[in-house]
Amino acid sequence: GAVVSQHPSRVICKSGTSVKIECRSLDFQATTMFWYRQFPKQSLMLMATSNEGSKATYEQGVEKDKFLINHASLTLSTLTVTSAHPEDSSFYICSARDYLQGTNTEAFFGQGTRLTVV
C-alpha cells in the first residue's frame, strides 16, 4: 500500500534555532499534503494544507512565518519550525492521500516527528 515517510522521527534543538521536517510520499504523487500537530493525550490539530507549486493554506491561529511550508515537488513537503521555542515542542505528523484512487481515499500518515525544544 501507499506509504508516507516522515523524517526525522525525533529531534532535540536549542531554543532559537530552526528545524526542518520532511514528508515524502513514496509510491504516489501527492499534490496536497497535510500537516498536523498533536499535543499529549489530544487529537490531531490541522495546522496547514500544503499545495504543490503554490502557497500553503494555514488554519486559523497558525503563524505562517513560524511554520514555513514548502511543497516543491509532487512527493515532498517540508515543514520548518523557525526560531523554535519550548512551547513549540510537540508531535508533528504529516499525511497525504492518493487522489488518483478517488476523493474518498484513505489518508496515509507519516511516522511523526517528536520535537523537543530546550
Next chain:
Amino acid sequence: GQQVMQIPQYQHVQEGEDFTTYCNSSTTLSNIQWYKQRPGGHPVFLIQLVKSGEVKKQKRLTFQFGEAKKNSSLHITATQTTDVGTYFCAGPGGAGSYQLTFGKGTKLSVIP
C-alpha cells in the same frame, strides 16, 4: 464549519470486556473513516463507511454508519491488550476540500 464529535474521550476496560466509541457529525457525511493510533505511533487507517446504515466487520471490530449518515460507531468485542490505542473517526472536510475532519479520539486502555 463541519464538526465531528467523538465520545467518550477515555475508556478503561478489563481485558475481555467490550468497548464502543461513538462519532457524531453536525452535518451529513458522504463517508466516514476510522483510524487507530497506537501509543507513540501514527494514525493508521482501519476502514471507510459510505452507505447509509452500513455495517462492516473486521474480526472483533464492528463499524456502523447511521441511517442519516450523521453518526457512526466502532465496537470491539472481547477486548485484548493489543487493542490499546486511540481510535479516531474522520469525515470529509468542507465541500471541495481534500481535508479530513477528525474527532478528538477515544483513548482505550485495556487492563490485563
